[in-house]
């Protein structure tokens with residue numbers, strides 16, 4: 539860890555200088571890391587296997603600048619709301635590379651998707667199918683769709699980020715009477731072009747077993763619908779969920795650990811069932827952006843409760859990172875201005891919200907610290923900025939992008955007036 543520097547250097551940038559320049563709390567995102575991950579996607583997937591596509595699950599972290607980076611890398615995006623579509627559109631993102639998800643898209647959102655010509659709708663249920671067909675008819679456009687299937691596979695992750703199990707609010711259940719009816723309906727619809735299926739088993743996975751189990755089920759389904767309702771599957775979207783490192787205990791695998799067995803299983807089954815292999819799509823979110831981000835905080839009050847614990851207060855917490863409170867997520871951090879000092883104390887990092895659950899890190903080893911020191915929390919790129927709130931009327935932090943050691947502000951710090959700006963009385 540210690541590289542001879544007194545300050546924590548993140549992808550070539552001195553984090554203490556960034557904290558001084560932009561203030562704290564501060565999200566710092568490394569464009570270099572994002573590009574490295576996109577390169578790995580190309581090497582391990584897109585260039586290695588033909589008839590494949592990758593889309594970035596933008597719910598993990600979405601800004602117009604992020605859209606531009608991803609687009610330059612030749613990767614599409616997955617969106618789940620009108621706001622995400624709007625962001626992509628405003629960024630000039632090629633809308634044919636946008637996949638529109640969501641278990642309850644509103645009429646307005648569906649209309650926006652049709653008007654902006656999103657490349658694919660992932661249709662979650664029959665109500666949405668009929669709505670989409672009717673709204674597309676009004677605009678005289680044929681929309682390309684996939685059906686989201688609930689494969690009935692449990693994944694070994696937190697219950698709130700597990701999505702593929704039978705009892706799920708997402709997708710069409712794998713029951714022939716429901717699914718075959720849906721496929722028949724879609725094939726008969728004038729403004730719907732059904733291309734295939736989608737599944738997503740869960741998030742922050744370290745094992746490929748859930749994907750493989752879901753694939754076995756989906757490939758069987760593809761064979762059955764080919765035989766029984768004469769539907770030829772042209773696309774299969776296998777979702778995201780590839781895990782990253784938050785703490786030293788996490789042991790993430792390279793993308794190829796997931797991709798190669800997935801592609802092998804698909805190839806084998808297609809040969810066995812005498813099917814043409816559909817186009818395969820992946821949707822990583824966290825895997826692209828998670829480790830690209832850190833959050834910088836300034837340490838304030840230090841509260842030692844003898845024989846119990848020492849609380850270190852920071853100037854952010856739950857509003858900029860709700861994940862520990864929501865999912866008991868673990869994070870790691872360093873005191874960014876004391877990288878050359880020995881770790882002598884174990885402390886608990888407490889956020890500033892009026893909420894006992896606002897604890898960011900438990901039992902973090904730190905050197906002797908003082909108020910004014912800078913704490914860097916690692917792997918905060920995914921689902922932090924995108925899930926941030928104004929709880930306690932706390933303004934959301936800015937986002938600084940770094941590339942080749944050069945920093946640029948991409949989102950400015952929110953002000954108190956920003957927070958009040960929608961009040962009309």
Ligand code: LLP
Nearest residue numbers: 595738741742778779780821822823824921
């Ligand atoms: N595709 C679909 C259809 C999804 O629902 C998701 C995530 C992804 C792709 C991307 O998953 P990833 O590669 O990022 O694991 N807020 C939670 C995560 C919720 C994920 C929801 N769906 C968290 O902070 O852990």
